[in-house]
Amino acid sequence: MTLIALDGVGRTVELPDAPPLQILSAVDLVIDDGDRVSIVGRSGSGKSTLLNLLGLLDRPTHGEIRFDGAEVRRLSDARLARLRGASIGFVFQQFNLLPGRTAIENVMTPLLYDRGAAFWRRERLAAAMLERVGLGARLTSMPDRMSGGEQQRVAIARALVRRPRLILADEPTGALDLETGSTVMELMEEVARETGAALVTITHDPAIARRAVRHLRLEAGRLVPLDGAEAPGAAPAASEAVSAPERRREFESEPEEVRA
Ligand SMILES: Nc1ncnc2c1ncn2[C@@H]1O[C@H](COP(=O)(O)OP(=O)(O)OP(=O)(O)O)[C@@H](O)[C@H]1O
Ligand SMILES: [Mg+2]
Numbered sequence: 001m002t003l004i005a006l007d008g009v010g011r012t013v014e015l016p017d018a019p020p021l022q023i024l025s026a027v028d029l030v031i032d033d034g035d036r037v038s039i040v041g042r043s044g045s046g047k048s049t050l051l052n053l054l055g056l057l058d059r060p061t062h063g064e065i066r067f068d069g070a071e072v073r074r075l076s077d078a079r080l081a082r083l084r085g086a087s088i089g090f091v092f093q094q095f096n097l098l099p100g101r102t103a104i105e106n107v108m109t110p111l112l113y114d115r116g117a118a119f120w121r122r123e124r125l126a127a128a129m130l131e132r133v134g135l136g137a138r139l140t141s142m143p144d145r146m147s148g149g150e151q152q153r154v155a156i157a158r159a160l161v162r163r164p165r166l167i168l169a170d171e172p173t174g175a176l177d178l179e180t181g182s183t184v185m186e187l188m189e190e191v192a193r194e195t196g197a198a199l200v201t202i203t204h205d206p207a208i209a210r211r212a213v214r215h216l217r218l219e220a221g222r223l224v225p226l227d228g229a230e231a232p233g234a235a236p237a238a239s240e241a242v243s244a245p246e247r248r249r250e251f252e253s254e255p256e257e258v259r260a
Helices: 047-054 077-087 103-113 122-132 148-160 178-195 235-241 244-259
Strands: 002-015 018-032 036-040 062-067 088-092 166-170 198-202 214-219 222-225
Touching: 002 047, 018 047, 018 198, 036 047, 047 166, 047 198, 077 088, 088 148, 103 122, 103 148, 122 148, 148 178, 166 178, 178 198
Parallel strands: 018 222, 036 198, 036 214, 088 166, 166 198
Antiparallel strands: 002 018, 002 062, 214 222
């Protein structure tokens, strides 16, 4: 099912002493439930601007965005904020954890805005999500006492604790070493798969980009699909785009293929 659809979306910002800056000119994009999309583009090409639009943090200056069928333009700021809280999880390069709050307090934060049962169960839900990301023994650790990879796992737990339909990750591995980065991506992909969430990852790293199923690049204010030879790590590394469980299945089925 279509989760979010952008049709001819642009974003122009007014500058005090210069003509208006057109960051995005005409972006068309449809993201379905369970989709896995990567977006690359040079610095300043508008990736974070686009992510803020996808995350309902900003409104387009032209074009149309529909979230779950509803035209974003027609929704009030309060309605957008509720929709965002319930349906979207953000993961950033710099983790953006609340300092002076423990891991579990950080993960509970989004549940404070839940109007349903999750509000009352927030402690148990947060503990379970931290358990899920392998930090069950670090519930009361302070972020500044955790490694970068651990902090990013707390941030992932916080992004996922309300079971969002859309996970938006802006350079999620940018502050991590190669191996920690790919562990963090694997985890995010696994949990997204478990919950059926769509995952949109913005990255400079071709190895991270190629983990997605659909590959896009922002260029001159537009999104262009990267297919075939242009795709990040085309042909030779394509097998890495396959998720870990799929890889395992492939691996497990190998002997049969050999026998056949
Ligand atoms: N509110 C704003 N006012 C003025 N300029 C802005 C505003 N938001 C973004 N920009 C400019 O728009 C351009 C795109 O910014 P954006 O942060 O989306 O780029 P990016 O692709 O995420 O870059 P990076 O890879 O460095 O993170 C930049 O030149 C930035 O300075
Ligand atoms: Mg950016």
